[in-house]
Amino acid sequence: MVTSAFDELDIAIADAVRSAPRASRRELALVLGVDPATVRRRWARMQSEGVAWVTAHLSGGATPTGALVEIDCTPGRSAEVAEILAADMQAANVKLTSGARDVLVLAQAPDLDALSRYLLDRVGRVQGVTHVRSNLVTRSALDASRWHEGALNPEQRRRLHADAGTRPGHDAVLQPADLRIVRALGIDGRMSFERLAEHVGLGPVAVRRRLARLEDARLITFRCDTSRHLSGRPVAAVFFGSLDVHDLDSAEGLIRTLPGVRAINLVAGPHNVIIDARLRTAAEAHDLERKMSQALPALRIQDRSVVLRTIKVLGRILDAEGRSVRSVPLIADDTDSGT
Numbered sequence: 001m002v003t004s005a006f007d008e009l010d011i012a013i014a015d016a017v018r019s020a021p022r023a024s025r026r027e028l029a030l031v032l033g034v035d036p037a038t039v040r041r042r043w044a045r046m047q048s049e050g051v052a053w054v055t056a057h058l059s060g061g062a063t064p065t066g067a068l069v070e071i072d073c074t075p076g077r078s079a080e081v082a083e084i085l086a087a088d089m090q091a092a093n094v095k096l097t098s099g100a101r102d103v104l105v106l107a108q109a110p111d112l113d114a115l116s117r118y119l120l121d122r123v124g125r126v127q128g129v130t131h132v133r134s135n136l137v138t139r140s141a142l143d144a145s146r147w148h149e150g151a152l153n154p155e156q157r158r159r160l161h162a163d164a165g166t167r168p169g170h171d172a173v174l175q176p177a178d179l180r181i182v183r184a185l186g187i188d189g190r191m192s193f194e195r196l197a198e199h200v201g202l203g204p205v206a207v208r209r210r211l212a213r214l215e216d217a218r219l220i221t222f223r224c225d226t227s228r229h230l231s232g233r234p235v236a237a238v239f240f241g242s243l244d245v246h247d248l249d250s251a252e253g254l255i256r257t258l259p260g261v262r263a264i265n266l267v268a269g270p271h272n273v274i275i276d277a278r279l280r281t282a283a284e285a286h287d288l289e290r291k292m293s294q295a296l297p298a299l300r301i302q303d304r305s306v307v308l309r310t311i312k313v314l315g316r317i318l319d320a321e322g323r324s325v326r327s328v329p330l331i332a333d334d335t336d337s338g339t
Contacts, residue, residue: 004049006230008151009034013042014052014230015151019160021054021189021222031152031159050323051227054189055314056182057092057330059143060218062174064108064330065115066092066137068267068274069123070101077128078102084126086312090118092330094312097238099305101133104238108330112136135269141252142264144276145223149232174219177202181210182220183331186315189222225313227322233260233278234322236307237285239292240271247298248272254296260288271302282306 009032016028025043029036046052058064073081078096082103086094093106107123109115124132148157177200184199185191193204193211200207214220228234243251248266255264255275263276277288289301309320316324 004045006046006051009038010042010046011149011230011232012151013039014046014224014226015149016156016160017043017052017054017190018148018224019152019157021224023160027160031156046226046230050319050325051229052224053226053316053324054222054224055187055316055327056185056189056220056222057314058174058182058219059221062219063140064110065112066106066108067115067119068135068137068265068269069105069107069119070133070135071103071105071123071129072131073102074128074130081126081128082311085123086317087328088118088122089328089330089332090115090122091312092314093310095236095238095310096308097305098308100303101305104305104307107134133269135267135271135274137265137267139266140263141266142256142261143221143223144263145221147262147278149226149230177206178210178214178219179331181207181214183329183333185211185220185222186329186331187327189224223314225316225324227318227324229321229323231278233280235279235282235284236262236310237277237279237282237288238305238307239275239277239289239301240303240305241273241275241292241299241301242271243273243296243299245272247296251296251299255292255299258288258291258295260284273299 012032016032025036025039029039071081082094082096085091085105090107090109091105092108095104097104107115107118109118119134180200184196193208197204197207252264255261260277260279261275262278265274266272267274279285279288285304285306289304292299310318310322312318315328315330317326317328319325
């Protein structure tokens, strides 16, 4: 695949979409000070070449039960194992890593029983897998959807910032039509209401109303991801650490302010904190670890891995350059026409 050259405006457009994933091209253009046609043309090019894309996933009270799964493989089989698992709906993220694990998977399922069946009956039985260690996610302290490259100034981000919702939504019940909406937006998070209506089997007005309810209740989150062609921090690293339970709440705010920290998950496992970071170079891994220890002396980093290759991210299969090539929906297809 041939990738075009990208400039600072392309990076700014991608970062603007990160701040407001479903903002219209007119809204994006107004904040960036360019013509809407320029935004439309450049975003279409980035999306078609797989270097930028928007996905949606369930969140809030509808968040699936998840686990960060460390997998050891027979020598020479890790890439094959990763490719096999990437085809699974339950494997949201799949990474080949250095260090004490060969493959790292974010596994998701509707509930703990379904997750357990996937880990025990599927992951553990894939040929080439020798050992599986599961870290059940108890809380996401910082979601990767909030990650920004820093191409926008604070005022631009403020103008683009969408309403985060008005209700927690933990008691909301998702209907089949709602799940079809989230499934379609997982394939293309900027899909128009007209196209979305075709996918879901409802009218555009009904789809708009349902999506607004999902957003208000915080049951859906949109996220813009990019390949390393549009990133000043192309290296991914994962840090495994531990904190005393009394320090967890105060630690979240301190860790998330550190440059490069992209996601923080609190887990039940040998470690209780797993931190995803983006770095300019692999050499920065120890620099970030030092900064974390200075900002939070109680945090004990016990292991770390550099991501050798990301195979899948939030349902998107990536090529060796980190470009999106196809989608594996995270929600099962449901032909129920009920509304």
